[in-house]
Amino acid sequence: MSLALMLALAASPVDGEKLFLERVYPVMKDKCFACHGDDPKKVRGKLDMRTRKALIEGGDSGTPSLMPGDPEGSPLYIAVTRKDDELVMPPKDNDKLSGPQVDAIRDWILAGAPWPADADKRAVKKWDDVGPAGVTVATSGGRSADWTERKYLPADIWAYQPIRKPAVPSGAAHPIDSFVRAKLKDKGITRVAPPAERRTLLRRATIDLTGLPPTEKDDGAAFETVIDRLLASPRYGEQWARHWLDVSRYADTSGFANDYERPNAWRYRDYVVRSFNADKPYDRFVLEQVAGDEIDPADPEMLIATGFLRMGPWEHTAMTVAAVTRQQFLDDVTHHVGVTLLGQGLRCAQCHDHKFDPIPTRDYYGIQAVFGSTQFADRTAPFVPAENVASLAAGKENTQLRLGEVRRRKQVINARQEVAVAAFLKARGVEKITDIPLAERDNAGQLGLTKDDLTLRKLLNQQDEYLSRELLRYEAFAFSVYAGPLREYTSKKVLNEMPGKMVGTVPVVHILPNGSIESPADAVVPGVLSAVSGALAYKVPDTTAGRRLAFARWVASRENTLTARVIVNRVWQYHFGRGLVATANNFGKMGGKPTHPELLDWLATWLMDNGWSLKKLHKLIMTSATYQQGGVHPDLAKLREIDARNELNAYFTPRRMEAEEVRDGMLAVTGELSPERGGPGVFPEINWEVALQPRHVMGAVAPSYQPSRTPDERNRRTLYTYRYRTLNDPLLEVFNRPGSDISCERRDETTVTPQVFGLFNSEYVHDRALALAIALQGKPRPVAEAFQRAYGRAPTVDEGRAAAAHVTKMTKHHQAHPAKPRPVPKTVKRNMVEEMTGENIVWEETLDLMDGYERDKKAWDVGPQTRALADLCLVLFNSNEFLYVR
Amino acid sequence: MRRRDFLYGLGPTLGTVAFNSMVQADAKAPSPLAPKPAHHATKAKACIFLFMEGGPSHIDTFDPKPKLSELHMKEFARQDKFASAMASGKRYFVKSPFKFRKAGKSGIEVCENFEHLAKVIDELCIYRGCQAESIDHPTACYHMNTGNRFGGDPAVGAWATYGLGTLNQNLPGYVVLPEGAFPQGGSANWSNGFLPAYFQGTPLRPAGSPILDLRPPAEVTRVEQRSNLDLLTKLNVADLKRQPQPGDLAARMEAYELAFRMQAEVPSLLDIEKEDAKTKEMYGIGQPDTDSFGRRCLLARKLVAAGVRYVQLFEGGWDSHDYIERSHKARIRTVDKPIAALITDLKRQGLLDSTVVVWTGEFGRSPDNGVRGGDNVAGRDHNAKAMSMWFAGGGVKAGHVIGGTDDIGNIATDVVHPLKDLHVTLLHLLGLEDAKLTFFHEGRYKQLSQTGGELIKEVLA
DSSP states (O other): OOHHHHHHHHHSOOOHHHHIIIIIHHHHHHHTTTTTTSSTTOOGGGOOOSSHHHHHHOSTTOSOSOOTTOGGGOHHHHHHHTOBTTBOSSSSGGGOOOHHHHHHHHHHHHTTOOOOTTHHHHOOOOOGGGOTTOEEOOOSOOSSHHHHHOEEOGGGSGGGSOOOOOOOOSSOSSHHHHHHHHHHHHTTOOOOOOBOOHHHHHHHHHHHHHSSOOOSOOOOOOHHHHHHHHHHSHHHHHHHHHHHHHHHTOOSBOOTTTOOBOTTHHHHHHHHHHHHHTTOOHHHHHHHHHHHHHHOTTOHHHHHHGGGGGOSOOOOOTTSOHHHHHHHHHHHHHHHHIIIIISOOOGGGTTSSOSSSSOOHHHHHHHHHHTTTEEEEEEEOOOOTTSOOTTHHHHHHHHHHHHHHHHHHHHHHHHHHHHHHHHHHHHHTOSSGGGSOGGGSOSGGGTTOOHHHHHHHHHHHHHHHHHHHHHGGGSSEEEEEEEOSOOOOOSSSSOOOOOSSOOSOOOOEEOOGGGOTTSOOSEEOOOOOTTSTTOTTOOOOOSSSSHHHHHHHHHTSTTOTTHHHHHHHHHHHHHHSSOSSSOTTOOSTTSOOOSSHHHHHHHHHHHHHTTTOHHHHHHHHHTSHHHHBOSOOTTHHHHHHHOTTOTTOSSOOOEEOOHHHHHHHHHHHHTOOOOOOOSSOBOOOOOHHHHHSOBEETTEEOOOOOOOSSHHHHTSOGGGBOOOSSOOOHHHHHTTOOOSSSOOSSOOOOOOTHHHIIIIIOHHHHHHHHHHHHHHTTOSSHHHHHHHHHHSSOOOHHHHHHHHHHHHHHHHHHHHSOOOOOOOOOEEEEEEEOTTTOOEEEEEEEOGGGTTOOOOOOGGGSOHHHHHHHHHHHHHHHSHHHHEEO | OOTTOOSSOOSSOSSOOSGGGGSOOOTTOOOTTSOOOOSSOOSOOEEEEEEOTTOOOGGGTTOOOTHHHHHTTOBOOOOOTTTOGGGSSOOEEOOOSSOEEEETTTTEEEETTOTTGGGGGGGEEEEOOEEOSOSSHHHHHHHHHHSOTTSOSOOHHHHHHHHHOOSOTTSOSEEEEOOSSBOTTGGGGGOOTTSOGGGSOEEOOSSSOSSTTSSOOTTOOHHHHHHHHHHHHHHHHHHHHHOOOSSOHHHHHHHHHHHHHHHHHHHHHTOGGGSOHHHHHHHTTTSTTTHHHHHHHHHHHHHHHTTOSEEEEEOOOOOOSBOHHHHHHHHHHHHHHHHHHHHHHHHHTTOGGGEEEEEEOSSEEOSEEOOSSOGGGBOOOEESSOOOEEEEETTBOTTEEEOEEOTTSSSEEESOEEHHHHHHHHHHHTTOOTTTOOEEETTEEEOTTSSOOOOOGGGBO
């Protein structure tokens, strides 16, 4: 320790005992005792820290851990400073002590490490490690007084403070530009990128709003007109629904052991698309998804909307305990309502009061109680006019075809058994099997059948069940909920309709310390997040119905300090690549701090003042110079010294297209993209190995993936492709399409080599390249046209020359290398280990839909010149200019 | 090959992946998969994880319970209402249909159907004290493979490659070798979860192209592809001149060159046909019962030898609710010879010391059964409270049995640890500390054990 510091300390004598009781003991209790004393059977390093004597004696090391008066000689102090790699405590970085906490320990040791005998009783935790700026937050109260009274830095709880509409700084015509420029100026950034050239801007705006590159010729309309057109396009709702479905975790299956189909989930997907296209006010959108059934149970749209609450993976089978799976749902919905709508994950408060944010575990269970009367049901909900019912008949036909084949094959096995049983009965001279005593029936259930037959029959039964469930896709049910007493519900049952009578009671929700349902603590009533300004007084009724509606009204109110900020931030993020708060799902202490807090609040207020209209918000953002600037900064080297991540928007951050944009973009460029909207999921061609890869479902394997029969069905937008939880289209997966199990706040953008395999090698992309080549065939200038379609511009002279030379060279090559046709697979060999015998069973499965399958054009269907043109198209699809939004 | 030429990571993410990975904005950061120093010195550099999906019965493999012979077909009253829906209805004790024998110098007791494994038993450390939490397969599989019962989190192999990188930049760092069918829960069992995509498990296919779309469609010649690649480079270079933008566009271009080379090199690297006949015979390749698993075991050895960090094999079918005698017998026959060969081969090649091999299911099985069709078809149900697993290789206390269960194998009673402690221990064996191996996500630093765990010191050498 420096002399100056010693002098400083000597000048202000420290009350060691007070320091200990208020600032040292509570920290040790919080961070150390769990491993060093509380459990006498498991004392780490044999060091018990609960008494001064034991600390001085030390643990395994045999040397004292505490040297009163000598912090630098006390391993206790050295460990918490984390300066010595060999001695770091607490072990987890996340638990490290704050600077003031470390200093308090040092000062206490310097003061002789006084430790009153009744420390445990007298210690009062003062959460002053946040320093004098700390403030307390009123909540519904923690499990301990310490927690309830703890202090927070105002910067860490900004999101719980009221939204204020700040004055717009002067300096620019557009309010967004005013805020952004003011911040740039603040940081000493004087140069920004010049405006993007029109072609770049049109492409950017078109992809942002519709997920598709522009395919129409630029008619020179004003940019505002272009925005209006794009917002009016039905493609807008598809693109922005996709973002919302990332957040809400959309899938067509339930995950886990059976990955059962959710045959009506598609109606929720389409509801989200409709909502965006109709510019449904966001507050209304929130209300409907949380409590549509309580708003108007007679409106099918309202029943469909609540599918939102059931989007998580979930299943309840014969193996699981109903109370446990019910709790899984409650925990899932509680956390995800927080994540999606409030930008505040709540799971941390499932086991204890939140470690960082002012969220008592009581609030977690209070919100859980909001869902205490929420029950699952497949509710009758007639199709609404906007739904795609036209496609149902064809889909149903396919399902019936497959089901018929499964039943036919079952019948073959059963018939064989019947013959054998008849022979057996005849030999015994009886008429029916029950005429024979049980013990002498000689395994009649398996008569005439081989081991393989038995396995196959089991598989076919399972497939029958899967396909029967699939038939419900085409029926007017909603994947929905209702308010009522606890019901019996199993995933195994194909259809769980509303119960005829409401029987039983709504269980009281209890705080579950450590999340364990085996040891419930205090009962709680339905509530909201009490730390949010003004929320403490908000009442949610504990009647069976009306809980969710009251909760939803709180979420969707102007007074809620989170909701408007969270959605504004999401919209900003999807336009600019990063939000004003970088962590769109986490506005708490551990989330990112807003880069432009005033702008965020101004936008949140603006949104609410403008009827929560997201279309208006898009237009506001896109008419700013900040949105319209170019992607290249004039002095990047210097800018990086100040703002390496371009958080302050001195230029437009280019982004790679997202997985669906890559696929849809190719289909748009080739002209194959089907404009059809909505309806049950379709099945594009995916890598055949993956499609035919057997997937285990409980005791059997799921039916194989078979692509839809016609190109029109297969070439739908990716949004409309069937979304399994346990089977991903590898082409989308390598471009960072997330799984559906956790909420995705923002897509990753990694560059990995499997992307090359997917985009440069896969049959799917080769087929798209060929489709484009075929479309260009016979055009006067096919090479130039290829560039025009892929990039929205003519090739440069160099590009045009190189491309033409390539096509010529490849034409010659293909003349010498004709393509050999490959048949479509009609059957597939599959195998699995049979649990009953432990043996591997191999069988052949017919791919029913491959009869009459309309295949994409292949290399052997066209001439050398078209193949050569396809080579060029493949290159264009793989090029950076196609893949990036700039 | 230049340092930048690596398979699964080409520079940092373009859009920045997660909050804490954004700290470094310089696009020239090293690959996320470049080898990284371990937290502590360790023998094992790689892991082969043999996952027996379905829940092998500890009572019929590595934890003999003679007491069950006395109790056979006597009634067993279960109490645990939250443990399983199976705790309802009449239950009966079931004895093991198998005999056990003492094997090796260590005299470890093992089911006698493990003929081959018995010969290398002295390399094994059997652990009988682990307890899972879930009683149904998918959540228990997710728990074993990712530390989180509900899926969505990174797999153990993802954490290991995140912590250590990998030694061969031309191969994925984390390889998965599934059986013919993907397991319940599918690829979430080898997910990168919230870690960047570089760390995702890559399933190598038992047939066809080992890596998906490693090669273009059959009619595309190498000349054609090279020529396409040249044109692509030309277009991208011109583009880069016009758009000298931040972000690592050049990395994308290098990825194409690497992919082109891999097409030629990877298949031969993975080709087990080149192995000598004796080796193939040792693994049971070409013999119907063992061929599939034997191939994967041999491939695992080749991958580890080539510098892959983490190899996970899946072999299902252990869920013997009925007919445990015939079904476990067949399962044991399938894995016995290949595993013994793997251990022998690793040792022979000097790799056993630098590899940790783990064998486990997602949980153990019950000493009792609902007996759906009389005692000749009896099986066992799920049991999260008792199971057997074993370790072999670097840093492992070979030739020992650690921990134990009660006299009917119903619950672990000695050296009892929750599943997360297995994860802590496995990371430790690979030189990583669970508490230090964290990643910021959803507002906190997450770790494999979720909230921290303990080492199972007894299994360490």
